[in-house]
Amino acid sequence: MELVQQVKQAHRSFPSGVTVVTAQADGQPVGLAVNAFSSVSMDPPMVLVCVNSSSRSHASLCGARHLGISILSHIQSAVAATFATSGGDKFSGVAWHEGDHGAPMLDDASAAFEVEIVSRMEAATHSVFFGRIVGVETSGLPPLVYAAGGFYDGGRLLAV
Ligand SMILES: Cc1cc2nc3c(=O)[nH]c(=O)nc-3n(C[C@H](O)[C@H](O)[C@H](O)COP(=O)(O)O)c2cc1C
Numbered sequence: 001m002e003l004v005q006q007v008k009q010a011h012r013s014f015p016s017g018v019t020v021v022t023a024q025a026d027g028q029p030v031g032l033a034v035n036a037f038s039s040v041s042m043d044p045p046m047v048l049v050c051v052n053s054s055s056r057s058h059a060s061l062c063g064a065r066h067l068g069i070s071i072l073s074h075i076q077s078a079v080a081a082t083f084a085t086s087g088g089d090k091f092s093g094v095a096w097h098e099g100d101h102g103a104p105m106l107d108d109a110s111a112a113f114e115v116e117i118v119s120r121m122e123a124a125t126h127s128v129f130f131g132r133i134v135g136v137e138t139s140g141l142p143p144l145v146y147a148a149g150g151f152y153d154g155g156r157l158l159a160v
Pocket of ligand 1: 018031032033034035036037050051052053054055056057058080083084085086087146
């Protein structure tokens with residue numbers, strides 16, 4: 001198997017949540033599904049997301065001061081599919097609200113962060129956005145889990 005295929009196969013061994021990363025661009029919300037999300041530090045609280053520069057949302061995210069990072073809940077697999085499809089009006093069928101700094105936050109998410117972008121690093125095809133957390137919301141809804149190409153209910157995991 002060639003290296004890229006081996007890498008893709010190996011990534012299937014790493015389940016993740018699914019986030020929707022959003023920003024306001026000229027008064028319009030933009031965003032895309034992102035599972036390349038990680039906590040970076042607690043003091044100050046920081047996270048990162050990696051966004052492909054070929055995505056339509058990329059330029060708007062680069063132009064924003066704040067991002068919304070909504071961690072999808074177990075009832076939002078259709079929302080994940082919508083935000084993983086390029087273009088179109090992704091927000092028309094989705095309830096959302098603004099964070100304190102104006103970033104779009106999706107209703108019914110498991111949790112959401114509003115972050116101030118503090119730096120951006122270009123890495124091959126992707127931009128890595130580092131954000132300082134300036135707002136947090138939690139709903140208590142279990143997370144959506146993405147594993148090996150499928151979506152799962154994070155509230156029904158088997159303990160081992
Ligand atoms: C589960 C899942 C995770 C994804 N994670 C990322 C990611 O971390 N970074 C990224 O740039 N695209 C990711 N994508 C792909 C984008 O969501 C997809 O390319 C989207 O159509 C881009 O929308 P846009 O072109 O309208 O901005 C992911 C897709 C799925 C289904």
